[in-house]
Amino acid sequence: MNFLRKNLFDFETKETAGEIIFFKLFELFVIFYTIQLAWSWGFYILRISDVVLPLGVANYIDVSFMFGNSLPLVNAALITVICILGYFRVGTRWLYAVALLLLHFQYATRFCIGEIAHSSNFIGMALMGFALGVGLFQNRRQQIRFTLGFVLFFVGFGYTTSAMCKIIGSGIHWVDGRHLWLWIAEKGTDHLSKTGSYEMNWLQKLAFTNHLAATGILLIGWLAEVFGFLFWFKKTRPFIAVGAICLHIGIHLTMNIFFAVFIYEVILIGFPWATLLDKIIPQDKIEPALNKWLRFGV
Numbered sequence: 001m002n003f004l005r006k007n008l009f010d011f012e013t014k015e016t017a018g019e020i021i022f023f024k025l026f027e028l029f030v031i032f033y034t035i036q037l038a039w040s041w042g043f044y045i046l047r048i049s050d051v052v053l054p055l056g057v058a059n060y061i062d063v064s065f066m067f068g069n070s071l072p073l074v075n076a077a078l079i080t081v082i083c084i085l086g087y088f089r090v091g092t093r094w095l096y097a098v099a100l101l102l103l104h105f106q107y108a109t110r111f112c113i114g115e116i117a118h119s120s121n122f123i124g125m126a127l128m129g130f131a132l133g134v135g136l137f138q139n140r141r142q143q144i145r146f147t148l149g150f151v152l153f154f155v156g157f158g159y160t161t162s163a164m165c166k167i168i169g170s171g172i173h174w175v176d177g178r179h180l181w182l183w184i185a186e187k188g189t190d191h192l193s194k195t196g197s198y199e200m201n202w203l204q205k206l207a208f209t210n211h212l213a214a215t216g217i218l219l220i221g222w223l224a225e226v227f228g229f230l231f232w233f234k235k236t237r238p239f240i241a242v243g244a245i246c247l248h249i250g251i252h253l254t255m256n257i258f259f260a261v262f263i264y265e266v267i268l269i270g271f272p273w274a275t276l277l278d279k280i281i282p283q284d285k286i287e288p289a290l291n292k293w294l295r296f297g298v
Contacts (some may be wrong), residue, residue, distance in 0.1 A: 224247040
């Protein structure tokens with residue numbers, strides 16, 4: 001559709017120096033957390049001995065061969081090397097696709113014990129964006145526009161569909177403040193079991209003492225998710241980014257769940273950093289150096 005082409009991809013206009021720099025910085029952010037996740041999951045897998053709940057590719061491949069040996073760390077090392085080579089465009093353009101498959105295998109092995117986390121979803125989708133953008137396109141401008149457009153589309157899609165799932169699963173009563181009471185109490189019990197003490201903060205106390213306030217907190221958070229599709233439009237992107245950041249801060253204050261990487265990624269993609277860089281960087285001087293150093297298209 002035309003609005004997607006203009007607001008997300010825009011293959012026609014020439015890329016700028018600020019856009020190139022931002023793209024490589026965002027790429028560095030994605031592979032840093034990809035590597036961090038690969039190693040943290042790898043060390044955790046060393047402590048697992050049984051498959052309790054098959055997840056993803058584990059439904060088709062028995063991942064138990066990863067237990068009781070150093071294969072999880074070998075996989076993490078492979079992901080690390082592949083991501084570094086992919087960043088400098090050394091070798092095949094499909095290196096990120098290979099890293100994505102290996103990372104998913106690491107994820108499926110780590111979370112085969114019954115707990116399914118989604119705190120790494122944005123990084124996984126961003127890595128998929130780079131896998132497709134770099135793999136499918138040789139032109140630098142097209143790589144940049146497709147990858148960033150892909151990430152923006154699925155971040156917005158993820159928030160909006162999350163709001164839809166809440167209503168489909170629980171109905172309009174999902175925003176009932178008594179649900180927040182339950183979740184605060186559950187997370188408080190988790191915190192108490194870990195630390196031996198637990199005390200509610202000001203927002204939790206407000207929610208517990210005022211049903212209307214608790215309902216309002218859930219409603220505001222739900223609305224922030226509903227309008228996640230506004231990430232698709234340049235003019236509304238900074239505003240929904242602020243809303244998403246506030247949503248995650250609210251989740252942290254009420255339920256002690258901190259989606260740090262979600263916030264970092266929203267900050268990076270939600271604001272016009274490339275435009276700001278273009279205003280402070282002389283494009284005619286820096287672009288030749290960028291072309292030589294970044295080795296795009298190798």
